[in-house]
Amino acid sequence: RGFHFRRTLFRMSAINNEEAAAQAAAADADSGAPTIFDKIIAKEIPSTIVYEDEKVLAFRDISPQAPVHVLVIPKFRDGLTQLGKAEARHEEILGHLLYAAKIVAEKEGILDGFRVVINSGPTACQSVYHLHLHVLGGRQMKWPPG
Ligand code: TR5
Helix, strand or coil, rough: HHHHHHHHHHHHHHHHHHHHHHHHHHHHHHCCCCCHHHHHCCCCCCCCCCCCEEEEEECCCCCCCCCCEEEEEEEECHHHHHHHCCCCCHHHHHHHHHHHHHHHHCCCCCCCEEEEEECHHHCCCCCCCCCCCEEECCCCCCCCCC
C-alpha cells in the first residue's frame, strides 16, 4: 500500500514537473526576441529558397522529415511568434502564407498529396518563435501524426 502511494505521488510530481517545464518553456521561448529565421530572411545565413515574394519566404527545412520539407514564413513577423498569437490584423498574411504553401507544393511536384503543419506553442513542440508553415510531402504520410 505504501509503495502504491509513493508511486502515485511520484507520478503526480512527474506530471507537475512536465507542466512546469512546459510553462517555463512557454514563458521563455516566446519572448519576442529575434530568431534564426530573421537571419535567413536577411540572407545572413544561407538557405535553399524555394519560393519568395514581397511578403513570404519559403526555404528547405534543415532537418527534413519527408523528401519535401519546406518552411513558409512571413518576412515581417509583426507579433506572429506563433499561430496562437494571431489577431484579426493578421488575416491577410495568414491567407497569403497558406496560398504560398500551395505554390510550394506545385513547384515541388507534390500537388497530388501534401501536408501543411503549424506547431503552435511548446506543447505542440514549436521550437522557432517566428510563425512558419511546414509543407511536407513526397512520401505516403501517416495519420494521426504523433
Ligand atoms: O519545431 P517547429 O515547428 O518550430 O519548426 C522549426 C523548424 O525549423 C524545424 O523543422 C527545424 O528543423 C527548422 N530549422 C531550424 C533551423 C533551421 C531550420 N530550417 C532551415 N534552416 C535552419 N537554420 C539555418 N538554423 C536552424 N536552427
